[in-house]
Amino acid sequence: MSDVLFIEGGRVIDPAGGVDGVRTVVIRDGKVAEVAERVERPRDARVLDARNRWVTPGFVDLHVHLREPGQEYKETVATGARAAVAGGFTAVCAMPNTKPVNDCAAVTELVLARAAAAGLARVYPVGAISKGSGGEELAEYGELKASGCVALSDDGRPVMSSALMRRALEYARAFGLPLTVHEEDLHLVGKGVMHEGAAATRLGLKGIPSQAEDVMVLRDIALVELTGGRLHVAHVSTAGAVRAIREAKRRGLPVTGEVTPHHLALTDDDVAASGYSTDFKMNPPLRSADDVRACREGLADGTLDAIATDHAPHSAVEKDVEFDAAANGIVGLETAFSVCLGLVREGALTERRLVEALTAGPARVFGLPAGTLARGAAADVAVLDAAAEWTLDPARLQSKGRNTPWKGRRLAGRCTHTIVGGRIVHEEGKADR
Amino acid sequence: MIGRHKHCIALEDFSREEILEVIDLAVSMKEVLQRPIKKVPSLRGKMVVNLFFEASTRTRSSFETAAKILSADALNWTSSSSSVTKGETLVDTAKNLEAMRPDVLVIRHSAGGAPRLVAEHVGCSVVSAGDGAHEHPSQGLLDCFTLREKLGTLEGKTVAIVGDVSHSRVARSDLHAFPKLGAKVRLCGPPTMMPAGVERLGATVHTDLREAVDGADAVIMLRIQHERIGDPLIPGTREYSKVWGLNAKKAADWLKPSCVILHPGPINRGVELSPEVADGPRSVILDQVQNGVAVRMAILYLLAGGAGEEARA
Numbered sequence: 001m002s003d004v005l006f007i008e009g010g011r012v013i014d015p016a017g018g019v020d021g022v023r024t025v026v027i028r029d030g031k032v033a034e035v036a037e038r039v040e041r042p043r044d045a046r047v048l049d050a051r052n053r054w055v056t057p058g059f060v061d062l063h064v065h066l067r068e069p070g071q072e073y074k075e076t077v078a079t080g081a082r083a084a085v086a087g088g089f090t091a092v093c094a095m096p097n098t099k100p101v102n103d104c105a106a107v108t109e110l111v112l113a114r115a116a117a118a119g120l121a122r123v124y125p126v127g128a129i130s131k132g133s134g135g136e137e138l139a140e141y142g143e144l145k146a147s148g149c150v151a152l153s154d155d156g157r158p159v160m161s162s163a164l165m166r167r168a169l170e171y172a173r174a175f176g177l178p179l180t181v182h183e184e185d186l187h188l189v190g191k192g193v194m195h196e197g198a199a200a201t202r203l204g205l206k207g208i209p210s211q212a213e214d215v216m217v218l219r220d221i222a223l224v225e226l227t228g229g230r231l232h233v234a235h236v237s238t239a240g241a242v243r244a245i246r247e248a249k250r251r252g253l254p255v256t257g258e259v260t261p262h263h264l265a266l267t268d269d270d271v272a273a274s275g276y277s278t279d280f281k282m283n284p285p286l287r288s289a290d291d292v293r294a295c296r297e298g299l300a301d302g303t304l305d306a307i308a309t310d311h312a313p314h315s316a317v318e319k320d321v322e323f324d325a326a327a328n329g330i331v332g333l334e335t336a337f338s339v340c341l342g343l344v345r346e347g348a349l350t351e352r353r354l355v356e357a358l359t360a361g362p363a364r365v366f367g368l369p370a371g372t373l374a375r376g377a378a379a380d381v382a383v384l385d386a387a388a389e390w391t392l393d394p395a396r397l398q399s400k401g402r403n404t405p406w407k408g409r410r411l412a413g414r415c416t417h418t419i420v421g422g423r424i425v426h427e428e429g430k431a432d433r
Numbered sequence: 434m435i436g437r438h439k440h441c442i443a444l445e446d447f448s449r450e451e452i453l454e455v456i457d458l459a460v461s462m463k464e465v466l467q468r469p470i471k472k473v474p475s476l477r478g479k480m481v482v483n484l485f486f487e488a489s490t491r492t493r494s495s496f497e498t499a500a501k502i503l504s505a506d507a508l509n510w511t512s513s514s515s516s517v518t519k520g521e522t523l524v525d526t527a528k529n530l531e532a533m534r535p536d537v538l539v540i541r542h543s544a545g546g547a548p549r550l551v552a553e554h555v556g557c558s559v560v561s562a563g564d565g566a567h568e569h570p571s572q573g574l575l576d577c578f579t580l581r582e583k584l585g586t587l588e589g590k591t592v593a594i595v596g597d598v599s600h601s602r603v604a605r606s607d608l609h610a611f612p613k614l615g616a617k618v619r620l621c622g623p624p625t626m627m628p629a630g631v632e633r634l635g636a637t638v639h640t641d642l643r644e645a646v647d648g649a650d651a652v653i654m655l656r657i658q659h660e661r662i663g664d665p666l667i668p669g670t671r672e673y674s675k676v677w678g679l680n681a682k683k684a685a686d687w688l689k690p691s692c693v694i695l696h697p698g699p700i701n702r703g704v705e706l707s708p709e710v711a712d713g714p715r716s717v718i719l720d721q722v723q724n725g726v727a728v729r730m731a732i733l734y735l736l737a738g739g740a741g742e743e744a745r746a
Contacts, residue, residue, distance in 0.1 A: 190664075196629045197629050197630045198629065198630025198631070200630075201599075201605075201628035201631050201634065202445065203567055204545035204602055204605055205546075205566070206566075275549055276546030320522070321523060322550060323544060323545065323550075324545065325544065
């Protein structure tokens with residue numbers, strides 16, 4: 001069989017290449033050979049009929065938790081990669097808060113080996129900012145970079161020490177690694193478990209003010225000015241953080257930001273309406289309607305560069321408990337496109353901007369070779385049925401995690417095919433090697 | 434059932450009629466409580482389990498007394514002797530107790546929402562005896578009962594709730610119940626003790642005690658929880674008692690003559706209330722304690738199916 005694949009008749013949306021129209025995508029030897037209106041097809045070429053579908057670069061997720069090593073009962077690199085391709089993601093960045101923390105080559109290499117064995121999505125490890133993510137000593141960035149890390153993060157925890165953060169930004173410059181940071185002032189967070197506001201007051205739960213995030217974003221932007229390091233703000237959730245990043249960009253500072261689908265779609269009132277459902281407990285917490293509006297505006301105008309899922313699988317052991325005691329986080333890889341397409345239908349986002357924020361935007365932030373259908377690029381492609389309607393049955397998720405606030409909800413649009421390096425790795429709800 | 438509810442978890446869920454159903458029945462229950470022989474067979478053969486994850490003598494004793502007067506068997510289960518210390522989850526604990534076939538589980542827990550979580554996993558009725566800083570519905574109902582008893586009605590009345598509203602489950606239950614019975618609520622305390630967005634629940638918020646109690650028909654003084662003074666909410670009890678405490682002079686000068694004073698107990702004498710006020714003629718604090726038993730009898734009776742059993746007898 002020829003190693004040529006024709007994806008025909010679909011609406012190709014490739015913001016990186018400025019393409020939006022019906023095209024044929026020709027894939028040869030695992031790379032994009034051509035994207036054109038009319039292409040002569042060899043008789044023995046494989047054909048993927050994409051009529052009435054969107055054909056986009058494979059999605060890139062800057063922020064996932066694959067839980068391996070250490071918590072394989074929640075997720076493994078393989079199950080996480082299967083969930084990724086089921087959601088249209090062909091590249092995911094794996095956060096280092098595993099057990100042990102990814103602060104050395106051994107862990108990075110293990111993650112990469114597991115990803116290679118799975119042969120599904122590309123997995124890019126993120127190394128720790130500090131040893132053990134303990135916030136006290138710098139990790140060895142040279143070794144992390146050499147073994148395959150694309151960024152640094154103590155995600156799950158903020159870098160509370162301003163002095164350490166300064167040194168991390170300075171030191172990372174030598175290796176060209178961006179810092180992707182979890183921003184919260186733990187003193188302001190206290191014992192808070194959800195956004196501080198009327199909903200928390202009604203539920204009698206301790207609140208976390210938006211300013212817990214704002215003050216740290218402002219601090220780190222100041223430290224970028226001091227050091228010249230590259231700062232990427234993970235899971236932005238507040239109007240104040242959006243404002244601060246917009247201002248930093250206006251001043252030409254190397255600051256970027258990402259936002260999750262749930263922070264774009266849900267508010268703290270949804271926590272109250274859920275009756276203490278721990279599927280609505282995440283960190284940062286679901287914020288106020290004003291914060292959500294600001295995040296949507298920030299994504300639409302480019303202040304926020306990327307949509308990232310913060311895919312955080314947990315088992316019932318962590319979630320089927322009191323809200324105060326429950327672990328933070330939800331799974332997101334398989335619902336991201338649908339939830340964000342909902343925003344397009346609400347008029348909060350254009351189709352092109354949605355695709356850009358899932359593809360070229362994140363690829364640029366970490367400098368990944370992804371997010372484009374340019375000739376010669378790796379043939380990582382998502383084929384999407386934007387007209388589909390489906391009901392989320394958690395039992396049908398590819399992830400081991402079932403923790404999602406969209407259980408039983410009707411969702412719009414889904415990924416029908418995912419192609420990585422020219423190979424179809426996901427087709428109509430089935431993951432395949 | 435209380436109205437359409439199988440459980441008594443939050444007064445936010447209760448309608449005016451459902452609140453009145455409980456306090457109307459509590460009137461009869463209080464009459465039983467005052468008889469020389471305080472025992473009726475209404476819940477004979479029924480079992481009430483008191484599942485207390487937080488220390489509480491007052492509320493637990495009140496539920497236990499209520500169950501015993503109605504002839505139910507009451508089992509007290511406390512977390513100090515529990516499997517929780519061995520790592521068992523709340524849901525597991527509740528399911529194990531459920532397997533012993535109780536009719537009502539009364540649960541107190543430090544986490545908001547814990548009774549709701551239990552109710553989702555068991556078949557019997559669940560009564561919240563206070564969950565975190567969420568609600569304390571039986572206390573809210575006894576406050577409604579006491580105010581109606583003392584004021585005749587709550588319609589058109591004004592109630593001031595003073596103190597650490599942010600940590601108070603009593604305040605939240607009152608805040609949901611009083612407006613449904615026609616009363617206006619004023620909240621007062623240091624800004625550090627006022628939860629965000631509380632005015633969205635329908636109260637006015639004050640920092641000046643005199644302004645808050647001016648013309649009020651009732652004042653509920655909340656307990657300052659010494660264990661929370663570690664949080665930097667107030668500099669200490671000395672200043673608190675001067676600014677937000679009620680002493681005899683303030684009561685005489687600022688309260689209207691008919692104004693009654695409530696307190697969910699236990700009182701910090703000299704902090705939120707001076708002894709003369711706590712024991713004075715305006716105080717209805719001991720009435721609250723007695724009415725608490727009557728209200729809990731009504732709740733247990735309605736939920737444990739006493740009415741149905743008696744009708745069949």
